[in-house]
Amino acid sequence: MKMVNIRSRMLLAALLPVTLIAVLLTGVFLAVRFGDIDEAHSQRARSLARQLAMASEYGLFSDNITHLQTIANGALREPAVRSVTIVDAQGQILAIAGKPAYITPPALTRQEDEKLDPSTHTNLLLQPIVESQVKLDDLFEGKATDAAAQPQLLGHVLIEFSRDTLLQRERDMLLTGVAITFGGLLFGGFLAVYLGRGVIRPILRVSSMIERIGHGELSARGEVLPDDPLRDVQQGLNQMAERLESGRDELEQRIAMATLELREKKEEAETATLAKSRFLAAASHDLRQPTHALGMFVARLAQLPHDAQTRRLIENLEASVRATQDLLDGLLDISRLDAQAVQVQLRPFALAELFEQLRGGLTLTAVEKGLRLRVRPTGVWLMSDPTLLHRILLNLVVNALRYTREGSVLLACRMAGDGKHARIEVWDSGIGIAPEHHQAIFKEFYQVANAERDRGKGLGLGLNIVERTAQLLGHRLQLRSRLGLGTRFSVQVPLAPLGTALDMPSPFDVKTFHNLAGRVVLVIEDDALAREGLVSLLESWDVRVGVAEGLSTALWHLKKGLVPDVIVSDYRLRDGENGIDVIRQLRVATGRSISACLMSGDTDPNLMQAARDAGLTLLHKPVRPAKLRSLVRRLAADPQADGIDLV
Amino acid sequence: MLVRLRFLIFSLWLGAFAGACAHAATTVVIVSSERSAAYVEAAEALISELERGGLSRYDMLQLTALELSSAGPLTPKLFVALGMEAANALAKAEPRAPVLCTLLPHSSFERVLYGSGRKSSSQFSALYLNQPLSRQLELIRLALPAARRIGVLWGPESQVHATALKALAQAGGLELVEATVGRDESLFTSLKKVLQDADLLLAVVDPQLYNSSSIQNILLASFRAKVPMVAFSPAYVRAGALLALYVTPTQIGRQAAAITRGVLQGKALSATPLYSQEYSVAVNEHVARSLGLNLDADALRERLQSREGTP
Numbered sequence: 001m002k003m004v005n006i007r008s009r010m011l012l013a014a015l016l017p018v019t020l021i022a023v024l025l026t027g028v029f030l031a032v033r034f035g036d037i038d039e040a041h042s043q044r045a046r047s048l049a050r051q052l053a054m055a056s057e058y059g060l061f062s063d064n065i066t067h068l069q070t071i072a073n074g075a076l077r078e079p080a081v082r083s084v085t086i087v088d089a090q091g092q093i094l095a096i097a098g099k100p101a102y103i104t105p106p107a108l109t110r111q112e113d114e115k116l117d118p119s120t121h122t123n124l125l126l127q128p129i130v131e132s133q134v135k136l137d138d139l140f141e142g143k144a145t146d147a148a149a150q151p152q153l154l155g156h157v158l159i160e161f162s163r164d165t166l167l168q169r170e171r172d173m174l175l176t177g178v179a180i181t182f183g184g185l186l187f188g189g190f191l192a193v194y195l196g197r198g199v200i201r202p203i204l205r206v207s208s209m210i211e212r213i214g215h216g217e218l219s220a221r222g223e224v225l226p227d228d229p230l231r232d233v234q235q236g237l238n239q240m241a242e243r244l245e246s247g248r249d250e251l252e253q254r255i256a257m258a259t260l261e262l263r264e265k266k267e268e269a270e271t272a273t274l275a276k277s278r279f280l281a282a283a284s285h286d287l288r289q290p291t292h293a294l295g296m297f298v299a300r301l302a303q304l305p306h307d308a309q310t311r312r313l314i315e316n317l318e319a320s321v322r323a324t325q326d327l328l329d330g331l332l333d334i335s336r337l338d339a340q341a342v343q344v345q346l347r348p349f350a351l352a353e354l355f356e357q358l359r360g361g362l363t364l365t366a367v368e369k370g371l372r373l374r375v376r377p378t379g380v381w382l383m384s385d386p387t388l389l390h391r392i393l394l395n396l397v398v399n400a401l402r403y404t405r406e407g408s409v410l411l412a413c414r415m416a417g418d419g420k421h422a423r424i425e426v427w428d429s430g431i432g433i434a435p436e437h438h439q440a441i442f443k444e445f446y447q448v449a450n451a452e453r454d455r456g457k458g459l460g461l462g463l464n465i466v467e468r469t470a471q472l473l474g475h476r477l478q479l480r481s482r483l484g485l486g487t488r489f490s491v492q493v494p495l496a497p498l499g500t501a502l503d504m505p506s507p508f509d510v511k512t513f514h515n516l517a518g519r520v521v522l523v524i525e526d527d528a529l530a531r532e533g534l535v536s537l538l539e540s541w542d543v544r545v546g547v548a549e550g551l552s553t554a555l556w557h558l559k560k561g562l563v564p565d566v567i568v569s570d571y572r573l574r575d576g577e578n579g580i581d582v583i584r585q586l587r588v589a590t591g592r593s594i595s596a597c598l599m600s601g602d603t604d605p606n607l608m609q610a611a612r613d614a615g616l617t618l619l620h621k622p623v624r625p626a627k628l629r630s631l632v633r634r635l636a637a638d639p640q641a642d643g644i645d646l647v
Numbered sequence: 648m649l650v651r652l653r654f655l656i657f658s659l660w661l662g663a664f665a666g667a668c669a670h671a672a673t674t675v676v677i678v679s680s681e682r683s684a685a686y687v688e689a690a691e692a693l694i695s696e697l698e699r700g701g702l703s704r705y706d707m708l709q710l711t712a713l714e715l716s717s718a719g720p721l722t723p724k725l726f727v728a729l730g731m732e733a734a735n736a737l738a739k740a741e742p743r744a745p746v747l748c749t750l751l752p753h754s755s756f757e758r759v760l761y762g763s764g765r766k767s768s769s770q771f772s773a774l775y776l777n778q779p780l781s782r783q784l785e786l787i788r789l790a791l792p793a794a795r796r797i798g799v800l801w802g803p804e805s806q807v808h809a810t811a812l813k814a815l816a817q818a819g820g821l822e823l824v825e826a827t828v829g830r831d832e833s834l835f836t837s838l839k840k841v842l843q844d845a846d847l848l849l850a851v852v853d854p855q856l857y858n859s860s861s862i863q864n865i866l867l868a869s870f871r872a873k874v875p876m877v878a879f880s881p882a883y884v885r886a887g888a889l890l891a892l893y894v895t896p897t898q899i900g901r902q903a904a905a906i907t908r909g910v911l912q913g914k915a916l917s918a919t920p921l922y923s924q925e926y927s928v929a930v931n932e933h934v935a936r937s938l939g940l941n942l943d944a945d946a947l948r949e950r951l952q953s954r955e956g957t958p
Contacts, residue, residue, distance in 0.1 A: 063836075131863070136857075136862060139751065139776055139880075140752050140777070141859070151860045
């Protein structure tokens with residue numbers, strides 16, 4: 001298209017003037033020539049007619065018809081003469097040669113006349129024949145004689161000329177003119193194309209090169225020819241392409257270098273994170289064991305009779321242990337979320353049960369702080385993971401209780417505007433959160449106004465867990481708060497589809513209370529301190545306890561006739577043994593599926609997954625005595641319940 | 648320019664004054680048909696000849712035919728009319744003096760007489776421009792001695808001379824080949840007949856036959872028939888006639904002066920019109936050569952004059 005455009009324009013520019021000039025010249029010259037030919041024709045015709053008239057004068061005077069006929073015949077031999085007729089003054093035809101196109105001769109006067117007959121392409125010339133005048137002296141003639149007044153009309157010559165030859169000549173001339181014009185045009189066109197090629201080709205070459213560069217092909221180069229009219233352009237273009245190419249290469253190199261640096265930095269950072277995680281995991285594991293044992297001991301200690309002063313000390317001790325356990329639980333949750341080890345299991349359930357559970361678990365805490373926890377009854381069914389949602393609400397309510405000095409905390413559920421969601425709200429009349437902190441409070445270990453990191457104010461992990469869990473569930477978390485005017489957190493949860501079976505068993509069904517007295521629990525724990533703490537706690541619940549350090553000891557117990565209702569095993573044991581294998585082997589050895597649970601200070605996601613795969617409940621150290629008691633009670637009562645992850 | 652105009656007006660006034668004064672003393676009134684070259688030449692010759700004879704220029708009044716009617720009563724001793732129109736005008740004007748008509752051929756004078764109902768008399772006579780037929784025949788005899796048969800075409804005006812010519816020819820031993828052309832007849836038929844038998848064609852003054860239009864064809868026809876033409880005017884010789892016997896205007900003027908002098912001396916005008924005694928001969932040498940003749944105009948004239956015994 002572009003090529004055609006340039007070509008045709010060049011051709012037009014070259015041919016238009018040539019055409020105009022050629023046509024104009026041809027037209028003008030032909031017109032002039034036609035005029036000349038016509039004039040020459042009529043002059044020749046008239047002069048022939050006059051000659052004939054003069055020649056016929058004597059013939060007419062002497063009435064010599066033979067003479068006249070000879071003249072007429074002679075005239076007929078002239079080219080283009082079709083007929084010659086000589087008539088006398090009376091119009092009588094005296095001599096005729098050729099075949100006249102007219103039937104009746106036209107009116108004859110003393111004037112020369114010419115008549116054109118377009119149908120037969122003939123000119124009819126009328127030439128009067130008069131006596132030629134010879135000047136004589138008038139003395140003898142006398143003016144009165146009328147004979148001398150006007151020369152006598154002797155007759156007429158009628159001569160017909162064919163215009164065919166004329167027209168033929170004009171046609172030939174026209175053809176020649178047209179042929180010359182066309183020849184000129186052809187030659188001009190050829191010349192324009194030939195010369196234009198010298199200009200068009202470089203233009204096309206340059207434009208195609210520009211196109212290639214435009215498509216990113218920077219390696220394109222055009223040949224620089226010495227006789228190229230666009231040589232400078234071509235050179236400039238080549239330079240440009242070179243610069244572009246080198247610039248691009250340089251840029252790419254720099255980008256590659258930067259990328260490499262970034263990757264290195266990233267790897268460094270990842271390594272650092274990994275190291276931190278590892279350190280954190282190791283530290284938390286190492287912390288868990290003693291804290292675990294401490295919890296057990298304190299629980300056991302609290303069961304003993306003490307005076308009031310000691311009791312208060314023990315209470316403080318319990319609080320400290322609980323705080324440590326909370327911290328470790330929070331860290332565990334974070335690490336599980338980090339590891340993406342939390343599996344979301346959506347299902348319909350009644351919110352009322354969750355509310356009831358929270359109320360039961362936290363009313364005491366509220367009362368202790370002099371606050372009122374109000375839980376508004378609700379009948380909605382939600383579609384969510386009840387365990388994860390419980391954790392979110394627990395954290396929120398605990399947070400609310402923590403930051404409220406007086407007044408109340410309200411837990412309520414409302415229908416959202418769209419009719420498909422319920423909004424669970426936690427209100428408090430607490431200190432509120434300034435707007436500038438609204439974003440930051442969801443960060444790990446962030447606490448507003450707790451620079452001194454008072455343990456009683458929590459650890460700053462709660463909201464982070466809340467946010468991440470809500471994100472995991474796809475629930476929208478909202479915060480509305482103003483400093484000094486309380487805070488409202490709300491979680492938007494989809495409603496369960498209508499028609500959901502209302503009789504689905506709730507995982508939070510309060511089990512019938514089973515007394516643990518007389519139950520047999522096999523404890524497998526390699527760490528002496530932890531083992532002792534756990535055993536003393538279990539024994540305080542009137543449970544018969546078999547203690548093993550590993551598989552062999554456990555098997556020995558079995559051999560000794562111990563029939564455990566529940567196996568509680570540490571995961572990581574001595575000599576590369578692990579709790580899952582030990583439990584399996586014990587089950588194999590006894591030939592029955594003994595209820596079992598795992599305990600571990602590890603927060604390794606693989607371990608969690610392995611426990612899940614094995615169908616074992618994994619309790620993270622430090623294990624709360626209450627939780628352990630509840631689990632053992634449940635496992636002892638229902639051997640199939642070990643698949644439920646209570647954590 | 649202005650000076651010239653003033654001078655012109657002055658001279659006109661002078662002329663008119665002189666003319667008015669001369670009326671009483673005028674002896675000769677010269678009336679010209681027109682003021683063309685031939686008339687002026689004739690008038691000049693006449694006047695200078697009269698002056699040479701002692702007459703004053705103031706004794707002569709020169710008018711054109713048109714001026715004559717407004718000139719008032721004139722009482723000269725003689726009117727000289729130059730040309731046919733002047734003759735006509737004088738013929739109608741009842742002049743109180745004799746009228747000499749000249750510079751006109753015989754046929755024209757006849758027409759004037761016919762038109763005015765006059766007869767040639769001593770009061771109204773003429774000096775012919777043409778030459779007498781006898782002299783013409785004489786010239787023919789001199790120039791073309793071998794020619795015996797003279798061809799003549801007679802027209803309405805010239806036919807009156809037919810008898811005279813016949814007599815003359817017979818007297819001279821010549822034979823006439825005649826033909827008469829009627830008023831509306833074709834000239835050529837008669838011409839052809841004449842040319843067939845004649846040795847030469849003698850043209851006579853008759854404008855109906857010989858005029859500017861017809862002369863070429865007549866000459867052509869005669870040339871084709873190898874019959875030379877003998878004419879009455881040098882113009883015919885220029886057009887192709889072999890010979891012409893004629894009188895020049897100067898000769899006429901001189902002759903008229905001689906007659907005028909006679910009248911002034913008391914002689915009466917000749918009642919019969921006169922032919923000029925002076926004449927000239929013209930020869931077309933080309934035609935003569937083509938006919939194998941060697942003619943010399945002056946020699947012919949001299950021989951003619953010596954044969955007639957006139958000066």
